[in-house]
Amino acid sequence: MKKGNVHPEYHTDAQITCSCGAVFTTGSTKKELHTELCSHCHPFYTGQQKLVDTAGRVDKFRTRVEKAKKVQEEAKTKTTKQRKKKTIQDKVNEKLTETLEKEQAAEAKAVEKKKTRKAKK
Numbered sequence: 001m002k003k004g005n006v007h008p009e010y011h012t013d014a015q016i017t018c019s020c021g022a023v024f025t026t027g028s029t030k031k032e033l034h035t036e037l038c039s040h041c042h043p044f045y046t047g048q049q050k051l052v053d054t055a056g057r058v059d060k061f062r063t064r065v066e067k068a069k070k071v072q073e074e075a076k077t078k079t080t081k082q083r084k085k086k087t088i089q090d091k092v093n094e095k096l097t098e099t100l101e102k103e104q105a106a107e108a109k110a111v112e113k114k115k116t117r118k119a120k121k
C-alpha cells in the first residue's frame with residue numbers, strides 16, 4: 001500500500017558510475033551514484049593486488065613506515081655507541097673509585113695511627 005507523500009521518487013534507470021569507468025544501471029531513489037570500487041575493479045573479483053588510492057593514503061602510509069624504520073635503525077646505532085662509551089667510562093670510573101678508596105683507607109689508617117700515638121702520649 002503506497003501512502004501519499006512519504007515515498008521518495010524511484011528511478012528505475014539510475015546509473016552507478018565507478019571510478020574505474022564501469023557503469024551500471026539499477027533501480028534507486030537517486031538518479032546518479034558514484035563509487036570507488038565495483039565488481040569489475042575490486043581485488044576480490046579481479047584476483048589482482050591493485051588498489052584504487054584516490055587520497056594517496058597508501059603512499060602516505062609507506063612513507064611513514066620508511067621513516068619509522070630509519071628512526072629505529074638510528075636509535076639502534078646510537079644505543080650501541082652509547083653502550084660502548086658507557087663501558088669505557090665505567091672502567092675509568094671503577095679504577096678511579098678503587099684508587100680513591102685506597103687513598104681514603106690509607107688516610108684513615110694514618111689518622112688512626114696519629115690518634116693512637118696521641119692517646120699513648
Ligand SMILES: [Zn+2]
Nearest residue numbers: 018020038041
Ligand atoms: Zn570499478
